[in-house]
Amino acid sequence: MYFAYEWQSGQAMSAILLAIRNLPFAFFMKNSSFVSRFNSAKLFLVLVLTTCLGLSISAQAQDLKGSAEAGKAKVWLCSGCHAIADYRADYPLVYHVPKIGGQSAAYIASSLLAYKKGERKHPTMRAISASLSDQDMADIGEYYAAQNKSSPINPMK
Amino acid sequence: MKFIAISILFLASAGLAFAADIEAGKKLAAERNCATCHGPDYYSSIAPTYPRLAGQHEDYLYYALRSYQVETNANYGRKNAVMGSQAKGLTDKQMRNLAAYLASLPGPLVVKK
Numbered sequence: 001m002y003f004a005y006e007w008q009s010g011q012a013m014s015a016i017l018l019a020i021r022n023l024p025f026a027f028f029m030k031n032s033s034f035v036s037r038f039n040s041a042k043l044f045l046v047l048v049l050t051t052c053l054g055l056s057i058s059a060q061a062q063d064l065k066g067s068a069e070a071g072k073a074k075v076w077l078c079s080g081c082h083a084i085a086d087y088r089a090d091y092p093l094v095y096h097v098p099k100i101g102g103q104s105a106a107y108i109a110s111s112l113l114a115y116k117k118g119e120r121k122h123p124t125m126r127a128i129s130a131s132l133s134d135q136d137m138a139d140i141g142e143y144y145a146a147q148n149k150s151s152p153i154n155p156m157k
Numbered sequence: 158m159k160f161i162a163i164s165i166l167f168l169a170s171a172g173l174a175f176a177a178d179i180e181a182g183k184k185l186a187a188e189r190n191c192a193t194c195h196g197p198d199y200y201s202s203i204a205p206t207y208p209r210l211a212g213q214h215e216d217y218l219y220y221a222l223r224s225y226q227v228e229t230n231a232n233y234g235r236k237n238a239v240m241g242s243q244a245k246g247l248t249d250k251q252m253r254n255l256a257a258y259l260a261s262l263p264g265p266l267v268v269k270k
Contacts, residue, residue: 075270084268085268088216090220090232093220093233095214095216095217095220097214097217098221099267100266101266102267103208103266104202104205104206104208104209105205106204106206107205107206107208111208114236120235122232122233123231147267147269151269154269
C-alpha cells in the first residue's frame with residue numbers, strides 16, 4: 001500500500017531535510033557515554049527510515065485531503081468512549097481511553113489504519129476501524145486535530 | 158490504637174513505594190531520546206504521524222508502552238518498529254515513571270465530542 005504511492009521530489013526533499021535536522025542531535029549524544037552512543041546511532045538510522053516511511057504515509061493521507069467538516073458526521077462511533085471525560089476501558093488492565101482532541105490528524109489516521117491492518121490488536125478499535133475507508137480516517141483525523149479547549153460541542157454527536 | 162497507627166504507617170509507605178516518580182521519568186525520557194521524535198515539548202512531533210504525548214492520560218501512556226512490549230498479544234498488542242525497540246528495554250517501573258512525567262506536561266490534548 002505504501003509503495004503504490006509515488007514520491008514527489010518535494011516530499012523526498014523534506015525527508016532528507018528532517019534527517020539532516022536530527023544529525024546534530026545524534027552527534028551531540030555521541031559524546032555522552034557508550035550506551036547512549038550506541039542508542040543514538042541506532043535511533044538515528046531508524047529515524048531516517050521511519051521518517052521516510054512516515055512522510056510517505058502522511059503524503060498519502062494528504063493525497064486524500066481529510067476534512068474536519070466531513071469528519072463531524074463520522075465521529076459518532078468514537079464519541080461513545082473518547083468524548084466521555086474519565087471514561088475507562090478494558091480488563092484486567094484498566095486505563096483511561098486516550099484524549100484524541102487536539103491530537104495530530106495524520107497520527108489518528110495512521111493509528112486507525114494500523115488497527116484495520118491488525119498491527120494494533122485492540123479488539124474494539126479493530127472492529128470500528130474495519131468499517132472505515134481511508135477517506136473516513138483522514139476526515140476523522142482532521143476533525144479531532146481541529147478540537148481545542150474552546151471548540152464547540154459537535155451538534156451531530 | 159497502636160494497630161491503627163501502624164496500619165496507617167504501613168499503608169502510607171506502600172503508597173509511596175508504588176507512586177510513579179516524575180523526575181525519574183524526565184531523566185529516562187532524556188536518556189532514551191524520546192524528544193528526538195516526539196518533540197522537545199512532547200507535542201511538537203517531527204512527523205505528523207507521531208503522536209502528541211504531553212498531557213495525555215498517565216494510565217493510557219503506560220498501557221501504550223506496554224502494548225509495544227507484548228506486540229502479538231491478541232488484546233493489547235501493538236506492532237511498530239521504532240516504539241517496539243524503544244519500549245522493549247523498559248521495566249514496568251520505568252514505564253510508569255515515563256507515563257507520569259509525560260502526563261504531567263502541559264499540552265493541547267482535550268476530550269471533545
